[in-house]
Each structure stands twice: as C-alpha cells, then as structure tokens.
Amino acid sequence: MSLDIGTKRVGIALSDYLHIIANGHSYISRQPEDIAVTNIKKIAKENNVKKIVIGVPYNMDGTKGEQANDCINFSKNFSEFEIIQEDERLTSEYAEENLKSKGIDFRKEKGLVDVESACIILEQYLSKLK
Numbered sequence: 001m002s003l004d005i006g007t008k009r010v011g012i013a014l015s016d017y018l019h020i021i022a023n024g025h026s027y028i029s030r031q032p033e034d035i036a037v038t039n040i041k042k043i044a045k046e047n048n049v050k051k052i053v054i055g056v057p058y059n060m061d062g063t064k065g066e067q068a069n070d071c072i073n074f075s076k077n078f079s080e081f082e083i084i085q086e087d088e089r090l091t092s093e094y095a096e097e098n099l100k101s102k103g104i105d106f107r108k109e110k111g112l113v114d115v116e117s118a119c120i121i122l123e124q125y126l127s128k129l130k
Contacts, residue, residue: 001025001044002053002122004088004114005071010036011114013122014047019129022122027111037077044081052081055088055121086125091117 002022004011012025025043030036044052054075056068064072075083095116099106106112 001047001049001051002055002086002118002125003040003075004055004091004117004121005074006030006114007067007070009111009114010040011111011116011118012040012043013115013118014049015122015126019126022119022126024115024119027114027118033074033077041078041080044078050082051084052078053084053086053122053125055091055117056085057088060089084125086121088117088121088124091120094120 001015002013004013008030009027010030011027013022014025015022028036028039043049052075054071056064056071058068059065072085075085092113095113096106098116098120099112104112
C-alpha cells in the first residue's frame with residue numbers, strides 16, 4: 001500500500017499480490033485525522049497489507065521541509081505496519097500529466113491526482129524491488 005499524504009486528502013494505492021503492479025484504490029479526506037487513520041487501517045487490513053510506502057515530498061535540494069515532516073509524523077499512526085519512506089518529489093505534476101494523457105479532467109475531482117500520485121509512489125518503490 002502507498003499513501004500520498006496531503007493537507008486535505010490522502011491518496012491510496014495498492015499493489016497486486018505479486019508486488020508488480022500498482023493500482024489506484026481511493027482517496028479520503030484527511031480531516032478529521034483520527035477517522036482518516038481508522039479508514040486507512042481498515043483498507044490495509046482488508047487487503048492484508050504488511051508495508052505502507054509513505055510519499056515524502058523532499059525539497060528539491062534533498063532536505064526535509066514542513067510538508068515532509070508532516071507526512072512522516074502522520075505515518076507514525078501506522079506503527080503496526082512496516083513503514084517505508086519514498087521520495088515523492090514532482091509526483092503531483094507527473095500524476096496530472098498522466099491523467100491528462102488519459103483524457104481525464106481532474107480539475108473538478110482533485111482526489112484523482114492524489115490517487116494517481118499514490119500509484120506513482122508505489123510504482124517507484126516496486127521498481128526498486130526488481
């Protein structure tokens with residue numbers, strides 16, 4: 001499972017059981033945070049998730065900024081899972097381009113970008129496993 005953690009929403013993606021393909025699952029509102037955490041844990045347990053890949057938006061110079069620290073702090077809610085941090089610089093831009101190329105208008109449904117970003121984060125992690 002991967003999470004694209006934003007200030008408003010969390011995009012969720014899951015891999016297939018062979019850990020080859022990333023599939024967009026859903027997005028949820030981040031607020032209230034306790035409900036968001038409960039819903040993510042429910043999805044994880046329903047899908048037998050053992051690892052959660054957290055997208056961390058490092059600054060372009062590789063340092064951690066406020067948003068990166070927020071993502072890392074949010075991930076502490078999932079201590080029963082193995083947490084993996086994955087650099088997610090520019091994933092939102094790539095996600096928007098992917099959706100545009102598929103003819104999907106995401107302007108009215110910004111959560112689609114979050115789900116696509118979660119897929120990109122998970123694909124990056126899965127490619128390292130090969």
